[in-house]
Amino acid sequence: MAITRETVEKVALLARLKLSETELEKMTEQMGQIVGYVDQLSEVDTEGVEPMAHAVEVTNVFAEDVVAESLPREQALSNAPSSNERGYLVPAVLGD
């Protein structure tokens, strides 16, 4: 699968990343290399091999439904770039 500049632009948009011209070029090349590397796997014969849904062979890991203490609000908000004493502040979200 070839990684084109358009692919990188689209992925960047979905990830809300603003890339400069130089970065776009660099990313296109680097992503191409990564995907190319992974593509080598397609050379393996997978005839008759069941698709794997998860990398770890562990299932049914559960926790009991018991409430534990949450973070104090002050602490929860402390790393936010912008907050008031109640919540995280972000540029206006209008509508839904």
Place this chain on the structure above:
Amino acid sequence: MPEQPYTTVIGLEVHVQLATQSKLFCRCSTQFGAEPNTQTCPVCTGLPGTLPVMNAHAFELSLQTAIALNCDIPGFTKWDRKQYYYPDLPKGYQISQFDLPMSDDGYLEIADPKDRFEPKRVRILRAHLEEDAGKSVHDEAAGKADSEIDLNRTGTPLLEIVSEPDMRSSLEARAFLQELKLLLTYIGVSDCNMQEGSLRVDANVNLHLEKDSEKVATPIVEIKNMNSFRAVERAIDYEAKRQYDEWQETGRRLGESPKQTRGWDDAAGVTRGQRSKEESSDYRYFPDPDLMPVTTTAEQVEAVRAALPELPAGLRQRLGDDYSLGHYDADVLVNQGRPVVDYYLTAADASGDPKLTCNWVTQEVLRELKDKEITIEQFGVSAERLAGLVKGIDSGAIPGPRGREVFTTMLADDCDAQEATSKLGIEQVDESELVALCQKLVDANPKIVADVKAGKQQAVGALIGQAKAQNPNVDPGRVREICLELAQQS
């Protein structure tokens, strides 16, 4: 309903908050109404290095619901990351289920007690377990530039139930939602409080119509922001008309424009176009490597099925079969919820007259509950005492027309039917006494007798009034019969 030149095709997506104490992947409380951002932790705020662990109870509640909805439960299910950016989604992805949901292929049966539509089976495409997002509040009135984000709701377990597009009117859609809500309430998996967002509904609507004897469909519109079942009904009706107008104007068919999302404005009574959603492939789902898949055996499914309480559909059936109630009565009782049904069952069993007991429950008792805004548990007349009243009426000890007075007295004085009867001075009038009273009235009113003989049976009404004035315990129906007979004979 007037014949329309189109068929409205409706599919519903319902998000139900499951009634767990803690969130889906962390142990923060799910309690509604807490101060903003006081119920969060590193897991649900998406801090790096944290590990989500599935809430066992949330999975159990999902299983119960899916099984009650007649879904298949696959032996293996997993969770995926649905990626999108929104300020109320701190991880940048929602943990949801994509290609291997925990249940699929079920159905829910709907019927209308007033027979406005044919009973039908609405197919359920799938029901899957996912996490909720947070809330953003934008105080426009304050004119502030920023929105405030509250992450308390983030990570609350949601069951997304997706129906097939099997409904053909807003009435059917509403019936589906009511029946689903009733089912969820009977199982106790959710409080279904729409005002608090425990139950949220999106509707996919389009029209099927004919053009030059060719069947065509209009583009599908997803309607959001509907805050009550009534709103869902109104929004669908509005949207159907709007799509028909648009179709006549543009002739645009399904596939000729992307799926549109419209928001319902309840005050204005219209749907409005919203920013179109990113294509579903843009969510770039992939299996969440942090969460382990869940396997379920057929034995587990059977055990959950066996432990389910009696469901509304089965209960209606039983009220019809074992208590001889009609569809309408059974429906009224079942729709009130299990406690009212239990009250009825106890009273009906004790009185031995299921039909008359049903009349008392669905009329007088429910009216009292409504007027006083109380629940059946708070109601002053116990099921046993109501049964006593019904038995008294059946035996003739309480004349039918005075039943309501007895009921009111039982309620006011907190006593049983017998005590209320004696307080009111109600005595059974014996037959010979009644005949004697009627004879006296017939003798005293020759004019009425003549009228009756001339074929004016309604003239006897005056005698009933006089009889009641002399003895309030008389049964008017019986007085009428006796007086007519005596008048004819005289």
